[in-house]
Amino acid sequence: MSDDRAATILERMELAFAQAEAQCGDALNEATYGFAGRPVTLGVVGRILGHRTHSAFTHLRATPTLPDCPSLTIELWDAGETGVGCPFDEESGDFERRWLAAGGILSSSADGRYVGFRYQASLTVLDRETQRILGCRRSGSPLSTGEYSKPLVHLLSVWYHDRNVQLLHAGLVARDGAGVLIPGESGTGKSTTCVAAAAQGLEFLADDFAGLEHSNGSGFQGHSVFGTACLRRPDLDRFPDIRGRAVDDGIPEEDKPILFLPELYPGRVRASVRMRALVLLRVGAERTEIRRASRSDALRRFAASTLHTVVPRPGRTALERLTALVEQVPAWWLSLGPELLDLAPAIARILESSSAPDEA
């Protein structure tokens, strides 16, 4: 496929979106957000898809300090609701180079300018030159847990990468703007720890994917990408106050209901924080305890859990960035005991014992 053919895919998606907007303009749900501090406009034609897509980003609503010109424009439509079909069937919407990834097909044009992701009933494409994502959903079928709780994550990962923001497979919580990054593979207690921290008054930024950015002069910043958390049902049952508010779209094989943290804990979900500490979790301890971890422990844990669970895989520059992070920010082991109420005080102790990088 030539790069001209790739551009044609974008043009046809643009035309179809314009048609959907013209036909169902009253169903356009549009808002501006700050993604890692960059203004992003998200417009969705289709009420249900619009509500669901915006729900993951409500805590990132733009503030007056953001510049007007968007760094990214996202335009999506629901083919079922608008009657405007996706212009491509199956692989006809893929770009020239294709990979199986995250249960779908990731594709890119030969020059890397265009990146697409096709997953079940959805097709989304990113133009890295014009900073635009276009996408359609072919039917009114339920969104998967991943699409609902972390919409567009793979294309956003590329967009963040182009801005030197590394998406990490990690949780992120904070107190007074000082952040604690928590790496780990699925099942290591990240989501439970992050939700418990928010429930006990700490600030929430991420349970699974966080953005990491190194700013000259101000160290590392952690960014929230989604305001959601997904917990397996047995873990959710440990939170009787909120388990009834978890959203379950009824896809039985997934069984990971979604919590929308800004709704549960208004004012406790932040967009960005300064990185103050790294926390390596250990599950199954008799009681909750903290102790210092070595920098090599931290790098091993981060490298193992983040370099292969983000799509597309971060490259060697990510390892360089993680090395700089563990050199600047102290790491701690947090052994998780059975009592959830011990978690937030343990994280608070870690923050109190971790001086800011410029104070060290």
Next chain:
Amino acid sequence: MAEPHEFFSPNQADVAAKVIDRELIAIRLLDGTYYSLEPVGTRVWQLIEAGQNVGSIVQTVAAEFGASVEQVAADLRNLVDELLSEGLIVRRDDPGRTAEAPLAASGERYLAPRLNIYRDMGNLLALDPPTPGIDDLLYRDRKRE
């Protein structure tokens, strides 16, 4: 088996590696297997990176850690074979460009170098096809440059 005159270099195409606190952490990017080396092995890695041949590395390590040349030579053969079989280093036909190796830490006791291999992520990922890396999607946006 590695011979004293042979040169090796890190497999830059497939491996990312960093030294922190005298411990090497290396990741085989294609499948997620990761590795660590303790101080003696890390020193060997640094000398390989610096372009020294096997014989020279043996002499340097033996002198720095106060070990016998014979023992270091035997241990190094095993380590190099393992690094090769794991795809972490590749043979080089020529010495290439040599670089200054970082200074060795002083006072470290000699322990036979051992490559620690962590296949947990690799095993997990073996269930899935290899995912594309961000380096597969390189794009130079001239407007932003």
